[in-house]
Amino acid sequence: MKIIHKVIVVIVLGLFLAGLPSSLPAQTPPKESPKEIVALLKEQSNKLSNDLRRIHREIAALRVDLDKPGIKDVFGGIGYIFGLFGVAAFVASRRKE
Amino acid sequence: MHISDGVLPISVAVGGYVASAVLVAWSARRTRSEELPKLAVMTAAFFIASLVHVPFGPTSVHLLIPGLTGALLGSSAFLSIGLGLLLQSLLFQFGGITALGANALMMGLPALACGWFFQRYKGRTQLRQVIIGGLAGALGTALAAIILAALLVTGGEDFFGIAKIVLLAHLPVIIIEGVVSAFTIGFLARVKPALLQPAFTRSL
Numbered sequence: 001m002k003i004i005h006k007v008i009v010v011i012v013l014g015l016f017l018a019g020l021p022s023s024l025p026a027q028t029p030p031k032e033s034p035k036e037i038v039a040l041l042k043e044q045s046n047k048l049s050n051d052l053r054r055i056h057r058e059i060a061a062l063r064v065d066l067d068k069p070g071i072k073d074v075f076g077g078i079g080y081i082f083g084l085f086g087v088a089a090f091v092a093s094r095r096k097e
Numbered sequence: 098m099h100i101s102d103g104v105l106p107i108s109v110a111v112g113g114y115v116a117s118a119v120l121v122a123w124s125a126r127r128t129r130s131e132e133l134p135k136l137a138v139m140t141a142a143f144f145i146a147s148l149v150h151v152p153f154g155p156t157s158v159h160l161l162i163p164g165l166t167g168a169l170l171g172s173s174a175f176l177s178i179g180l181g182l183l184l185q186s187l188l189f190q191f192g193g194i195t196a197l198g199a200n201a202l203m204m205g206l207p208a209l210a211c212g213w214f215f216q217r218y219k220g221r222t223q224l225r226q227v228i229i230g231g232l233a234g235a236l237g238t239a240l241a242a243i244i245l246a247a248l249l250v251t252g253g254e255d256f257f258g259i260a261k262i263v264l265l266a267h268l269p270v271i272i273i274e275g276v277v278s279a280f281t282i283g284f285l286a287r288v289k290p291a292l293l294q295p296a297f298t299r300s301l
Contacts, residue, residue: 069148069189077184078141084180085137092130 099186100200100248102193109251113198117179120205124175135292136173139166143181147191151273158270164237165278167208168215168230169285169292174208175201199248207240219293226293227283234278238271239264 105113128136146160167174179201185191192200211233219229246260285292 067190073188074145074148077144077188080184081141081144081180082137085133085140089130089133092133096130 099192100196100203100245102195104193104252105196105199105248106251109248110195110199113196113200113202113248115198117175117198117201117205120175120209121179121201124173124179128173128176132170132173136170136177139170139174140177140181142166143178144184147185147189158267158273160274160277161204161238161241161270162234162274162278163204163208163241164211164234164274165230165281167210167212167237168233168278168282169212170208171212171216172209174212175205178205178208203241203244203248206244207237210240211237223283223286226286227279230282231275231279235271235275237278238267238274242267242271 143162143166146162149160151158151160163174163178166177170177182192182197182200182204186194186197186200214236215229215233219226242263243260246256246263249259249263250256282293
């Protein structure tokens with residue numbers, strides 16, 4: 001019995017050890033030639049630089065939008081104008097009395 | 098059509114301030130208190146007009162309406178334009194604050210000229226008022242372009258070259274201003290003709 005046990009253990013271990021080297025390369029990426037790696041990297045960096053360019057463009061557009069006067073400026077200005085003329089009218093009416 | 102900071106030499110900027118201060122004071126003295134509401138509305142309109150972008154071909158141009166302001170306000174127009182430009186430069190960053198005097202001259206003098214022109218030639222019939230109003234609107238922008246060229250000459254440019262470029266660049270604005278002014282004045286002549294009688298001729 002003990003011998004059979006030992007044999008089984010040895011066989012299982014042997015199978016395991018034999019299987020290991022064959023399963024290891026499957027987990028790590030397959031070996032590629034350096035050319036392929038460079039191509040992959042280039043593709044990636046192209047994609048990234050495209051994205052970056054888009055973001056740059058968006059930032060520029062945003063800056064232009066920020067420079068444009070908003071609705072607050074418009075109504076603030078109108079308010080100033082009417083307010084100042086209101087004061088002028090008040091002063092003029094006081095002077096008349 | 099706004100002059101930015103640092104384009105004009107200091108002497109011209111200061112001179113522009115002095116000249117426009119004198120004109121603003123003159124304009125304010127000639128303004129009667131009954132006209133203040135109308136003045137306020139026209140100032141607000143002038144202030145906003147520069148934000149109205151009219152699509153024109155591939156680009157868009159924005160209105161300036163010195164001619165229309167002048168035609169409706171007469172001698173008070175300078176006060177209105179000075180205040181409008183001050184607020185535009187403070188709130189919209191249109192034109193530099195140091196060049197404000199020069200900018201006021203550039204817009205205000207054409208307004209006064211157009212006011213005089215409109216009152217002198219508007220006649221009695223509506224059609225004539227529309228035509229003269231349109232002409233005044235176009236004239237206002239054209240004169241402003243010429244004054245802009247004259248002011249830029251002091252920065253060391255050659256007058257006729259600049260004037261040609263500025264006038265060409267503003268040709269669409271001149272046409273659109275003429276049309277807009279003609280329509281506005283036609284509308285006012287039909288609805289409220291009393292608005293077309295500024296103090297310019299009444300006290301002259």
